[in-house]
Amino acid sequence: MLEKTGVPTPQEIEEAFPSQERLAKGPVAIIECYQNIPCNPCYTACHKEAIKEFEDINDLPQINHDDCNGCGLCIANCPGLAIMVVDSSYSKDEVLIKIPYEFIPLPEEGMIVKGLDRKGKYVCDVKVVKVLKSKTLDRTPIISIAVPRQYMKVIRNFEM
Ligand code: SF4
Ligand code: SF4
Incomplete structure (x- = not known):
C-alpha cells in the first residue's frame, strides 16, 4: 500500500505507535519510516x-518506546520528516503532537490552523502551541500542535 500511495495503512500506523500504557506516561517518538534507504541520523x-544501532545502513529504524523520553532530537535530524513526538498526557481532551515543518512562513504560537491527515485531507482545526526554530539552518523547525484526543493517530500535518 505505502509503495503505491505513499500513505501508510491503518495497520502500519497502529504498529508505529506504542502501547496505551506507554502513551499515557508522556512524550514519545513515533517513527513512520517504511522504506529501506541508506540513512541513520535518527539513531x-x-x-x-532508544533507537537501536543499525546493523546495516539500509535497515529500518527500531525504537524501544520505553527508553524514549520524547526529547524530539530525532525529529529535527530526520531528512525524511518521518518522526513525530506524541504527548498523550498533555490534557484530558487533547494530545500534543510535535511535527517537523519545512514550509515558510512558520506559524505563530497561538494560531488556529487546519489539521491534516496522512493524505493531506482536512480533519479539524488545531492550535499551534509552540514553534521551535532551529539554531542551525540544516535542522528542521518543530511545531507543537494541540490535537483532539480522538485524532491522535489521524492528524499528521497542518496547513495555514
Ligand atoms: S532522540 Fe529523543 S525523541 Fe527521539 S527516540 Fe531518542 S529519546 Fe526519543
Ligand atoms: S533518519 Fe528518518 S528517514 Fe532516516 S532512517 Fe531514521 S526515520 Fe528513516
Missing part, C-alpha cells in the same frame, strides 16, 4: 539509545 541523534 545517531538519540542520546537515550
